[in-house]
Amino acid sequence: MKVIRAKVLGFCMGVRRAVDMAEGELRAGGGRVCTMGPLIHNPQVLEHLQRQGVESLDGDHLPESLSGVTVIIRAHGISPALEDELKRRGAGIVDATCPRVKASQMKARSLSAEGYKLFLAGEKKHGEVIGVAGYARDCIVVADPLEAERAAEELFRTNPAAKTGVCKTALIGQTTISAEEYSRIGEGIKKFFPGLNIINTICGATRDRQEALRELCAAVDAVIVAGGRSSANTRRLLSIACEQGKPAWLVEGSGEIPGQIASYNTVGLCAGASTPDETIDAIERALLALGQVE
């Protein structure tokens, strides 16, 4: 069996930076270390951190005192209100928010301060969206083009300034939204607010992994997607491989590789943006070993 890796796979810049910062804190050995929610969506990385004593905090059930505790803010970021609450309880903050997410947060804050009505395109329950929304006053979160159009219509109907054309509107998006979906959401809002200021907040990391997988699919018989099931971008890679007509499996580790993969001559290997190098390497070794047995 031949194994071909996607040209771009695994950790993106923001995730690698967050993991490095967490490792750095542990090496410094300055006391109790926690993360605000799971640091990244990957079970092996989370288990590794847990074994070293890193706890994941739940924003809805924070301990009364966090005095002497270092809290690492994950790559997706958090709202300023939650950050203030952590500080109020005594936590020392290490901000591992991805610089691209930080840029979205700052943009949301400045647009809001300039009087824009802000639309935010993305998954309502996603940590990044909740965090960015917290930086703006009255931010309207929309998940898809239909919802965007309805929300714009509602704003147009209920806001007196909208009809006189003095209501400034802007759109920012979750960094991982697809460009096509983002553009359709913008079009939906523009039906009511043609002057909509669309800010490009899309991160290329997700798109690069998806394009590399499409290219890979043309050269292989089957695909293994390495990554956590809770990672949205990893699950999206699995759907893309299936859309390309390839038998495909999502595996979190080498122990989950299905036996029937050995019947394919050429297997493609790709990985989500939160999958560590060691996991990818271990899966590749296991695939090659399986191929030799056959």
Ligand code: SF4
């Ligand atoms: S996908 Fe992009 S925005 Fe999200 S953490 Fe990675 S580098 Fe940052």
